[in-house]
Amino acid sequence: MRTQNKIRIIFFFLLCFCKLVTSAQNKKDSVTEITPSITFTYLNSNDTIILTANIFDKKEQGVFAIKNAIIVFSASGDKETRNLGQAKADEEGNAILKLPVATAIPKDKDGKTIYTAKFNGKGKFQPAIETFSAKLARITVNFSKEDSLHFILVTATQVDYKGSVKPIQKEKVVVYVPRLFTLLKIGETDLDEAGTGKVEYTGKLVGDSLGNIMVIARIEENDKFGNVQGQSSISWGIPKQYYLAERPTRELWTPIAPIWMIVTLITMLTGVWAHYIYAVIQLIKIKQISKKNPGNPENNNKFT
Amino acid sequence: MENKDTKEKLLREFAPQLEKTSPATLVWILFLLGVIAWGVYAFVAQVTKGHIVTGMRDNVVWGIYIVNFIFFMGMSYAGAIISGTLQLFRTEWRKPIIRMAEYLAIISLLIGPGYILLCIGRLDRLHYLALFGRIQSPITWDVIAISTDIFGCLIFLYLSILRDIASLRDFSELKIPAWRKKIYSMLALGYTGLPEQVKRLRRATDIMATMVIAIAIIVYSVLAWIFSVTLQPGWHSTIFGPYFVIAAVYSGTGVLIIAMWVFRKVYRLDQYITRKHFVAMGVLMVVLAALFGYFTFSDYLTKWYGSEKNDESLIRILFTEYYWPFIFSNYIGVLIPLLVIGIPKLRTITNITLSALIVIVALWFNRYLIVIPTLESPYLPIQDSRPEWANYAGTWVEYALMAAGVALFCLMFTIASKFVPVMNVSEMSETPKTESSELFKTEESLL
Numbered sequence: 001m002r003t004q005n006k007i008r009i010i011f012f013f014l015l016c017f018c019k020l021v022t023s024a025q026n027k028k029d030s031v032t033e034i035t036p037s038i039t040f041t042y043l044n045s046n047d048t049i050i051l052t053a054n055i056f057d058k059k060e061q062g063v064f065a066i067k068n069a070i071i072v073f074s075a076s077g078d079k080e081t082r083n084l085g086q087a088k089a090d091e092e093g094n095a096i097l098k099l100p101v102a103t104a105i106p107k108d109k110d111g112k113t114i115y116t117a118k119f120n121g122k123g124k125f126q127p128a129i130e131t132f133s134a135k136l137a138r139i140t141v142n143f144s145k146e147d148s149l150h151f152i153l154v155t156a157t158q159v160d161y162k163g164s165v166k167p168i169q170k171e172k173v174v175v176y177v178p179r180l181f182t183l184l185k186i187g188e189t190d191l192d193e194a195g196t197g198k199v200e201y202t203g204k205l206v207g208d209s210l211g212n213i214m215v216i217a218r219i220e221e222n223d224k225f226g227n228v229q230g231q232s233s234i235s236w237g238i239p240k241q242y243y244l245a246e247r248p249t250r251e252l253w254t255p256i257a258p259i260w261m262i263v264t265l266i267t268m269l270t271g272v273w274a275h276y277i278y279a280v281i282q283l284i285k286i287k288q289i290s291k292k293n294p295g296n297p298e299n300n301n302k303f304t
Numbered sequence: 305m306e307n308k309d310t311k312e313k314l315l316r317e318f319a320p321q322l323e324k325t326s327p328a329t330l331v332w333i334l335f336l337l338g339v340i341a342w343g344v345y346a347f348v349a350q351v352t353k354g355h356i357v358t359g360m361r362d363n364v365v366w367g368i369y370i371v372n373f374i375f376f377m378g379m380s381y382a383g384a385i386i387s388g389t390l391q392l393f394r395t396e397w398r399k400p401i402i403r404m405a406e407y408l409a410i411i412s413l414l415i416g417p418g419y420i421l422l423c424i425g426r427l428d429r430l431h432y433l434a435l436f437g438r439i440q441s442p443i444t445w446d447v448i449a450i451s452t453d454i455f456g457c458l459i460f461l462y463l464s465i466l467r468d469i470a471s472l473r474d475f476s477e478l479k480i481p482a483w484r485k486k487i488y489s490m491l492a493l494g495y496t497g498l499p500e501q502v503k504r505l506r507r508a509t510d511i512m513a514t515m516v517i518a519i520a521i522i523v524y525s526v527l528a529w530i531f532s533v534t535l536q537p538g539w540h541s542t543i544f545g546p547y548f549v550i551a552a553v554y555s556g557t558g559v560l561i562i563a564m565w566v567f568r569k570v571y572r573l574d575q576y577i578t579r580k581h582f583v584a585m586g587v588l589m590v591v592l593a594a595l596f597g598y599f600t601f602s603d604y605l606t607k608w609y610g611s612e613k614n615d616e617s618l619i620r621i622l623f624t625e626y627y628w629p630f631i632f633s634n635y636i637g638v639l640i641p642l643l644v645i646g647i648p649k650l651r652t653i654t655n656i657t658l659s660a661l662i663v664i665v666a667l668w669f670n671r672y673l674i675v676i677p678t679l680e681s682p683y684l685p686i687q688d689s690r691p692e693w694a695n696y697a698g699t700w701v702e703y704a705l706m707a708a709g710v711a712l713f714c715l716m717f718t719i720a721s722k723f724v725p726v727m728n729v730s731e732m733s734e735t736p737k738t739e740s741s742e743l744f745k746t747e748e749s750l751l
């Protein structure tokens with residue numbers, strides 16, 4: 001066998017090998033299952049429980065949201081598990097369920113509820129589950145004015161297994177004022193024995209046109225209560241001044257045209273028609289010259 | 305200075321055109337009258353049955369009528385600009401063709417606005433425009449501008465034919481009825497070529513030449529602004545004014561070349577309208593083709609690059625549904641004159657005339673593509689999605705009235721040439737000035 005033929009055969013086998021490897025790889029890729037991850041957040045805001053499950057696939061290339069995934073939410077206590085409902089993940093992979101606090105939610109003996117966000121899997125997407133436990137709590141925001149000082153009063157309460165309300169003690173509450181893009185932190189306080197705290201409002205923040213500002217008090221990422229939020233508004237802000245640039249009206253819908261338009265039109269038309277009149281006057285003069293001329297060709301043809 | 309012998313010779317030569325109407329011309333006139341009668345029949349059908357007999361509907365409210373209006377107005381402005389410029393620059397080679405440009409200006413101007421009247425649904429309310437017209441409306445600008453232009457062009461034409469009318473009045477060998485002689489005598493205003501009369505006539509003609517150029521530019525810009533002041537895709541463009549003016553002069557140059565070719569053949573003017581004149585007009589057409597191509601490219605490039613949703617949609621329609629008309633009007637219509645004039649071997653009278661014909665058809669399609677596809681791609685969804693409502697197609701009524709307009713244009717040109725020679729006899733009998741001759745020689749050598 002000639003060397004050239006040997007090389008050809010080796011090359012052929014190499015090609016076959018490569019093809020096989022590639023096919024195997026493709027096959028492997030095609031059957032690769034995706035195991036999604038879920039991050040689960042709980043927010044209890046002014047009598048509404050907001051459960052947010054973010055479902056995504058974490059790869060080397062980055063995190064990819066799994067849109068349209070159906071997330072089933074449930075709540076468990078000591079004795080029972082209750083289905084709360086389901087939500088479809090949006091473009092960013094967020095499935096959100098909102099429940100009124102009044103909803104009967106199962107609790108354990110400590111008053112805690114285990115919330116579960118579950119994706120049952122579909123196609124190449126494997127099932128995923130995440131849980132979060134939180135105790136039902138509530139924050140109320142009030143305001144007081146002592147001499148020239150302004151205070152934000154925060155009261156936090158919790159509901160136990162039997163449904164009785166007790167103060168939340170020794171937890172940190174952060175106070176915010178929402179601004180255009182994010183929340184502006186204006187102070188924090190530790191709750192006392194009575195479940196109350198006080199933050200002095202010193203900022204000169206711009207509110208709405210009436211000077212109203214929204215104050216939000218939060219217990220954040222707490223092991224016992226999760227995220228609890230209360231909010232209220234007060235007119236301590238500086239009224240917002242709306243400086244609207246004076247927009248020139250087009251005046252096209254008014255009975256009279258804009259002055260510039262009238263002036264332009266009159267100027268142009270006057271200029272044009274003045275020239276027309278001048279040309280016509282020249283014609284009249286031509287006629288007059290002929291009348292003065294004794295050899296008027298109207299009576300004396302040139303080419304006779 | 306006029307050469308009397310030359311003038312007499314020319315008048316003798318042109319006299320048969322004015323005195324007699326050949327059987328072929330009579331047949332031609334009858335044919336034109338037949339086409340006009342067909343148009344009248346279509347008009348009656350439109351008035352009695354309403355605009356439902358046209359292809360215009362709620363969405364596409366402008367069709368062939370508006371396309372023809374823009375086209376005829378464009379020819380008029382081209383005639384005005386060309387005749388005005390040639391007059392002002394005293395270009396020597398203008399003499400045999402300037403009259404045709406003047407006829408082109410006024411005849412097109414008289415026909416063009418007629419299409420607006422055809423497009424209006426309620427002609428009985430036309431006078432409302434005068435009674436309740438608002439200066440803010442571009443339509444009002446257009447009405448004022450066009451009526452001003454008509455007066456300007458009529459005065460300019462009268463000034464430029466005055467000397468020929470006087471010559472015809474004085475030419476005793478002319479065998480025409482007495483009433484025609486009387487009309488010539490009346491219109492000649494006693495002009496005898498006295499130095500003071502010559503001075504005043506020249507002054508008035510130069511002023512009016514300047515005015516018709518300025519008015520033509522303004523009026524056609526106003527016409528363009530009717531489109532560009534709206535926010536419609538494809539229309540809202542700052543370059544629409546100059547673009548329209550260039551397109552107008554471009555198409556008008558083509559029509560003028562055709563007119564030169566026709567009158568050269570019909571009246572056997574080979575010795576007066578020579579290849580030089582065709583090449584000179586051809587060079588003008590090439591310059592305008594380049595400018596037209598530049599403006600077209602610039603307009604569509606910015607729209608395409610901006611990627612504004614509706615502009616993208618419009619460009620997609622132009623390159624799909626209107627692919628061949630688009631290619632014809634914006635590529636072939638630009639490239640053919642460039643090739644014909646650019647390659648010396650192709651620079652013949654027939655080729656230049658054929659390329660002018662292509663330019664005219666291309667420019668008509670250009671106007672069609674400006675008006676129709678934009679209206680077919682509105683911002684708001686079309687309520688009734690029936691194809692005949694969403695898309696426009698001209699009907700026989702519209703095409704009949706279009707043909708009638710073209711026939712009327714030809715008829716008026718024919719009649720005008722029977723009243724005053726199609727060439728400026730008085731100017732042609734003048735001894736050329738040295739400077740003009742030198743200029744002409746330079747142009748000739750360049751070609």
